[in-house]
Amino acid sequence: MTTLNDKFTALGAENAPGQELRQDLGEVDKMMRGEKLEGNFVDFSHGDVDAFPPPSEAVQEWMRGYEMGGKQAYTQYRGSASILKKTAERLSKFTGCKIQANQELIITPGSQGALFLALGATVESGVKVAIVEPDYFANRKLVSYLGGTLVPIPLNYQDNSLKRGIDLDVLEEVFKSGTKVFVFSTPNNPTGLVYSREAINKIATLALTHDVTLIVDQLYSRLLYGGETYTHLCACKNVPKNLITIMGPSKTESLSGFRLGVAFGTSWLIERMERLQAIVSLRAAGYNQAVLNSWFQEPSGWMKKRIGEHEAIRDTLLKIFNSSGLPTATPQAGSYLFPKLPPLEVDIELFVKLLRYQAGVVVTLGSEFGPTTNQSVRLNFSQDHKSAIDAAKRIVEMVQRYKR
């Protein structure tokens, strides 16, 4: 029997993105090889909303929401009916799914909030949950906290892999042997792999056949690079009976400071999620909800420009890492790179601290995303172009200094 103490020990947040500043650097200065590396401090643990600011319409909508007063401060728990209506229309258009605003959509405090509610609505002690490795770090933590049992599904994400993606035969096996929930992100966080049309269709069919609830995190689906195609699971022919899709404007649109996410799908699950939200945080902050009025309404060309700018950073960083012995798969969407480091003379935990102290670069440990990727680090390259490239070069220099 897992005790609450065990659960919270497993929930360690000190290596989670953004928490680095709470770490004690200890005597890291005495471990340094060579001098400090000069350059702008770059925090790759999350995107830089100063380099890629939110569309200006967002804060205008926020002000309008604030000025609406009480009506916007106190919405129903799942969110303002009028904002749900607009958002459902725009999400329906984007995804190709038909979303009933009043029954199949909820606004949450960030897509993290949506993930918590979706898993909270489906996972209890003993429920088997299939989790991709690597995948978004909170998925595993959430399942453990809720008492579920992790069923790992390995992801082949290297460019040279013959079969990029998950092994669908493995997935079928675990669905057959009692897995009740499958949660995954596409584009995958941390690798940027986009699940193929074939994979998505097969996942949907398998879930339908074996009565598995699907929770699909599509947070980065708008930041899709040239030549790539994206398949929305909710628009498949064989939509599974129980499906929740998660999105939000925190990443590509740089609206993370508002804590806004959405989940849409099966109405009884959305109903449960609202009941849970009612005791967890009541609702996404009322005035902030109004920001969604500007979502999918960015000025003409805005998204294209944003994607192009990210693609340019991506391509340069890929060249830097791949030519320096840090193999890095090409993300098809999103702004994460997940380079693998060569064997080092120091623990990777210490190396990451040295990176911060000596080279002014924050990255996230690969072990946060699964047990099989503990020699990788994740970078969110939504940063100032030049600073990102200089910082990537410092990472390479640091690897040279510390490699075995």
Place this chain on the structure above:
Amino acid sequence: MTTLNDKFTALGAENAPGQELRQDLGEVDKMMRGEKLEGNFVDFSHGDVDAFPPPSEAVQEWMRGYEMGGKQAYTQYRGSASILKKTAERLSKFTGCKIQANQELIITPGSQGALFLALGATVESGVKVAIVEPDYFANRKLVSYLGGTLVPIPLNYQDNSLKRGIDLDVLEEVFKSGTKVFVFSTPNNPTGLVYSREAINKIATLALTHDVTLIVDQLYSRLLYGGETYTHLCACKNVPKNLITIMGPSKTESLSGFRLGVAFGTSWLIERMERLQAIVSLRAAGYNQAVLNSWFQEPSGWMKKRIGEHEAIRDTLLKIFNSSGLPTATPQAGSYLFPKLPPLEVDIELFVKLLRYQAGVVVTLGSEFGPTTNQSVRLNFSQDHKSAIDAAKRIVEMVQRYKR
């Protein structure tokens, strides 16, 4: 064994404050006795932030936060270090407790978020939790969701009661028989009763003796009426080993639309709460956190005026209800009234729907706050003065029409 399905059935949110608009009114029009009652629609389920607007400094601080950009968008999960520092100082001054900003304080999405995190950090399957009846509705729902066992503590809140407050002998008994957590609000929601100095001291001592974790919801402690005194548990001599105090600017300060709350107390519990927040919603919305810079910094006289205006509404409504056969205790703090209705010819659930449909008045069912108060209704009288009084008169008229 409680299943997830049982849990969510028990989490019904359709009668929760603010959710009334999702209710199907059914054929309530056919049940009406007499005509509709004219008047401004008044929603007593929550305060009216248009009648009592936030201090204007709040939105100015919000704009400053937004303009800070990335630094304010991505704070550590427990909240921005600089805002924690300021807030700790001001809360220390207000409560008389010494709060270490870096270890003993967390910013949460509303005080609801703080309650969830505090109970989530302490309650698991089988843990006995003492809950006052009546008390804030989410307390009971949270304990049930987390698998804890409710141990009811009755509250004597009527003015004519010889011993207002909880029976401390009952509390000692349940502490002796294995209760591990005691959660309660002072001022009590829904009655406005403020726990006496003697009661608070005794609760602290009992918790220390029997190693019970205390979670004290002090959300309304700033709106204290003339002649009343307030005792902060955290400033007692015998502070229990494990204590979390919850506050927030959502009510008196009308900042609910920002979803901001705080919890302070025992550092290992705050640490757990941060870990849980990391998987539930990451953090209170970054820009919104900046609003706390204006908290406890209201212009001179602002709070006094606000309290005076509420006291005037309170006194008039008390007169209306108490002189019309709806016995109502005098709240010592906060903006709730909890009148008891006489026996009616219709179910109280139907009566509350009729109130909305026929009289344009929304109130919250007393059954939300505990099983013993299902003939009462709760009103948040933080409303436009005249509208509130007119609406109270319509409630009295409706009681006349439907009473047995």
